[in-house]
Amino acid sequence: MTLNSFKILLIDDDEDDYINLRDLVQEIRRSQYHITWKSTYSEGLAALREHKFDVCLLDYRLGTHTGLELLQEAHNLGLRFPTILLTGQSDFDLDLQAMQIGASDYLVKGELTSPLLERSIRYSIKHEMDMEELRESKAQILQQDRLASLGLLASSLAHEIGTPLGIIRSRAELAERKAKTLPAVQEDMQTVIIQIDRITKLVNSLLHLARGQKSELASAVNLNDIIQDMKNLLSHELELKNISFKADLSAQYIVKAEAGPLSQVLLNLLVNSVHAIDEACLAGRKENHSIQLSVREFSERVTVALQDTGCGIQSDHLKQIFKPFFTTKEIGQGSGLGLATSYKIVQSWGGTITVKSVVNEGSTFEISLPKFMA
Numbered sequence: 001m002t003l004n005s006f007k008i009l010l011i012d013d014d015e016d017d018y019i020n021l022r023d024l025v026q027e028i029r030r031s032q033y034h035i036t037w038k039s040t041y042s043e044g045l046a047a048l049r050e051h052k053f054d055v056c057l058l059d060y061r062l063g064t065h066t067g068l069e070l071l072q073e074a075h076n077l078g079l080r081f082p083t084i085l086l087t088g089q090s091d092f093d094l095d096l097q098a099m100q101i102g103a104s105d106y107l108v109k110g111e112l113t114s115p116l117l118e119r120s121i122r123y124s125i126k127h128e129m130d131m132e133e134l135r136e137s138k139a140q141i142l143q144q145d146r147l148a149s150l151g152l153l154a155s156s157l158a159h160e161i162g163t164p165l166g167i168i169r170s171r172a173e174l175a176e177r178k179a180k181t182l183p184a185v186q187e188d189m190q191t192v193i194i195q196i197d198r199i200t201k202l203v204n205s206l207l208h209l210a211r212g213q214k215s216e217l218a219s220a221v222n223l224n225d226i227i228q229d230m231k232n233l234l235s236h237e238l239e240l241k242n243i244s245f246k247a248d249l250s251a252q253y254i255v256k257a258e259a260g261p262l263s264q265v266l267l268n269l270l271v272n273s274v275h276a277i278d279e280a281c282l283a284g285r286k287e288n289h290s291i292q293l294s295v296r297e298f299s300e301r302v303t304v305a306l307q308d309t310g311c312g313i314q315s316d317h318l319k320q321i322f323k324p325f326f327t328t329k330e331i332g333q334g335s336g337l338g339l340a341t342s343y344k345i346v347q348s349w350g351g352t353i354t355v356k357s358v359v360n361e362g363s364t365f366e367i368s369l370p371k372f373m374a
């Protein structure tokens, strides 16, 4: 939406009303208005789903339905837009009902004038913007609350289960070594160790999520060393899957971070890329897969870009992938914590993570980190 050009959707079953409103809209001189007319409930709903309009003028009478029913259904579908309800006659109860459902204004058709319409549209758009802001900050507060209690839980959990887990792990290692002549037992012990490491990782992720905004522990980290370690760690799996991994390590970059958590962040992103490539293969795109890591430097920041040829991310998921517990993977496959914790970790050093993606082509995640200034 630009400030001097507005797109109006009119949902009204009466053509005369459309002509009348179109004429009124044309008289408005202050800004440009484009009006699109839909005459039925279902066409109106379909048009709203396209998100192409700045404001909706909604007739109360719509065949066998009412405009309020349409508004309610649109809200149930998660569609939010500035709405002005139009009726044939003034009716206080209806006005009240419209307000409760979330209409921003209520106008009586016979009393409409151009200035009134212009003013109502402007105020409705502003009202919806304010509501959107309110909804966002409410969601943020809820999220923060959830993270704070999660953090509390995670730290007591980490404390309570850390020691017994450590003991179980070392005993399992011992048993594995002792069982040299019993391959079946050895295998069982390896499974025990892998699963313990999984629990430890999960608890650590929860702890990271509850991290404060700023980490005091950030210091000089050689990015190339971390990338080289990742390469060594994953090269075998990548080779098995026929994924080419390219990382340009020609220049040296020293960033302000913590080595362990930074490895964790890169690993989270790389593992996601491998999963996304698996997904692309399942969908039939089996050849020429790659993960490319490149590093760039801008004045005081270093950016690591990780580009994959995986399945890509749908646009309505893009907004959600950094939220804790958002996952498209099956139960047991994904926790939905990888990106949320990575984001928190990078943020605690004053960095950011951004993403670009094209469905069926691939995704690029960029981690921007502050350079270490000696």
Ligand SMILES: Nc1ncnc2c1ncn2[C@@H]1O[C@H](COP(=O)(O)OP(=O)(O)O)[C@@H](O)[C@H]1O
Pocket: 268, 272, 273, 276, 308, 310, 311, 312, 313, 317, 321, 326, 327, 328, 329, 333, 334, 335, 336, 337, 338, 339, 340, 363
């Ligand atoms: N490189 C990628 N390509 C495609 N989708 C991705 C990629 N990285 C993350 N995603 C999407 O983001 C979601 C959240 O990722 P993450 O937080 O790591 O949790 P998880 O991997 O446990 O699902 C994934 O389920 C997936 O839908």
Ligand SMILES: [Mg+2]
Pocket: 268, 271, 272, 334, 338, 339
């Ligand atoms: Mg993940």
